[in-house]
Amino acid sequence: MKALILVGGFGTRLRPLTLSVPKPLVDFANKPMILHQIEALKEIGVTEVVLAINYQPEVMINFLKEYEVKLGIKIICSQETEPLGTAGPLALARDKLDDGSGEPFFVLNSDVISEYPLAEMILFHKAHASEASIMVTQVEEPSKYGVVVMEEETGKVEKFVEKPKTFVGNKINAGIYLLNPSVLGRIQLRPTSIEKEVFPAIAAEGKLHAMVLQGFWMDIGQPRDYITGLRLYLGSLRKQAPAVLAAGPHVLGNVLVHETATVGEGCLIGPDVAIGPGCVVEPGVRLARCTLMRGARVKKHACVSRSIVGWHSTVGCWARVENMTILGEDVHVGDEIYTNGGVVLPHKEIKSSILHPEIVM
Template identity: 85%
Template sequence: MYIETEQASYSIFKAGRLETRPEEGTHCKFPLVSQVALHRQTVFSKEPVELRLRHVQDRLQPPQLSQRLNGLPVPAVALIGIIVVCFTGHLTMKALILVGGFGTRLRPLTLSVPKPLVDFANKPMILHQIEALKAIGVTEVVLAINYQPEVMLNFLKEFETKIGIKITCSQETEPLGTAGPLALARDKLIDETGEPFFVLNSDVISEYPLKEMIQFHKSHGGEASIMVTKVDEPSKYGVVVMEESTGQVERFVEKPKLFVGNKINAGIYLLDPSVLDRIELRPTSIEKEVFPKIALEKKLYAMVLPGFWMDIGQPKDYIIGLRLYLDSLRKRTSSKLASGTHIVGNVLVDETATIGEGCLIGPDVAIGPGCIVESGVRLSRCTVMRGVRIKKHACISSSIIGWHSTVGQWARVENMTILGEDVHVCDEIYSNGGVVLPHKEIKSSILKPEIVM
């Protein structure tokens, strides 16, 4: 049984029901405590630890339990009361992010940077996940990667200090699927604490209810927890069939023709270290080979994800994901969104961007750092990345404009047009679903969806 505070996690053996009082810390009612073990060491550790006991019934406070301990044994306590454990150590929970490979579905953007570094809502995709992990106490993130690891690490180095979290890389020499990377990173994920660890798919954007997932995982006592999300058309996905009252996963059904449920794997897991013993170091799928076996042993549980969810690994879903994200942002922290007579709906504008007079921006638009939007521009359902210039009276909708690109005067860009880095669209050009590789100049209109190389 675990007791948690903001700073550390503890195990109380032979302890009873947990009772939380946030204003005083975390307390535990117990009939008998035979040993108190801290997160990384027991009280027999040489590191100084402080224990305090508050006895509820008669206010007794034995002196031997209000002292600093330096390798001294603590007598077993046979008192009915509330124990408060105070420790200055840090939680050492870890996470692995499945970064994946070449990101072909998001080309031409991934021709410039690895997919996790593609901007989403004005920051690299992967930073959304890293910040969410940091917020619930994760201290180390392992990136499972087989494509441009040096680019990833060099870019994230500055964020490692800024965010205050350790970022390491586990490099695959060959694609290992979704389970093999866990076996490869085994030594980075487990230590003597035996803490569970997170696994996330880097394409997933959501509200990341990770704290709730920790509580769920501890409550059911299983070996693995997965996040699931509800979908309208389950026949397109692999469906997770589960016991609704307990969350226990019964089986997985791939693209069912008959309705068996409407919940699918959301790509967020919390796993006990013992799961690693089930995985061989070879290309293998955690969803198809590992989880079904755990489910057969009734040790796999599913938590229904509250709020929005989207796999943004391809342009259409990226645009939908931006809408869902901005809607969620308004509900949580609306002050981060732009406002004014020129703004319609949810719009995110970096503070270093400039917007000219007579523009109409929104809904569902993200404008990145250093962008210049000249007068009379119309933007809707689109992302405009760092350093882009949109000239007078241009119109952009349902599109992604890559870094440092230019859209000319009176140009019209729509219908899932994707401009790579440093693309220049000339004045009065029309793009209807063009996918343009980096460093190109578009001098003639693109009348139907096509790739411009």
């Protein structure tokens, strides 16, 4: 079985992290975003993953080569020379996806994190004899999204309504699809939207079904949603695999600590914290609702909350980093400095407090 992951472009919403690596390689819960998806695909029998990419393909493929061996799964790139939207990449990779077997293939958006009930989706797809199946998730404010209007009992999709003014439903596209190869015949090699052009045409013929996603879902392509996604992901781990979470008198709520990280005496960590490989958390530190990426250091008595500390960055003694502060790679916040939000580009040193959210270049 095959799958295509829509890797996309420059990841501007997740800067400054994407100034160092392509968005799918940004760490989430101590491993690259895209690895969560590849592992889920491998688990249900996918043997080949195609990455539809138009930005830094050599970085992506070089990085993932080691996981090809570790996971025993083939990973190849399909490179766009111009942005092709969300459907055009399928046409570009047609020969890689359609091997003549007629077997359906998965398509995933690279910045979606969930519990990936892919095995259930295969059963759903076959039971409904769909040409295409999409996963949908329920939201509280559907007026902010494109809503999927569907028959609740059968899952048959009737239509799509973009940002409805009046209530038409509360299910939105979750960015996970299972498609028959015949769908490829509907797509031309040009910039095309699968959501606005391809799926409505299939729905009009009664051949599109939607499966409601159980469990959590989040598009983590921007910092605020990344932090929310981490909370949801760790909450899911608490139910599915609680043994992987940290425990002890210094831990509050759900916390993930890499085995190579060190945490000093007198710290209070949590809730909703991920501490990455090789990180050093010195004594007396307070961490909440944040991520420390590989090689980061938080010095004595500092506090980090609702923020992301990039690779090999340092937070000084008694410093406070909060309110959606995003530190890029190799950023150094001085002792007793306060950062109240904002974005700090890689390789910077912060010597004076940031009182209002700003971009530090």
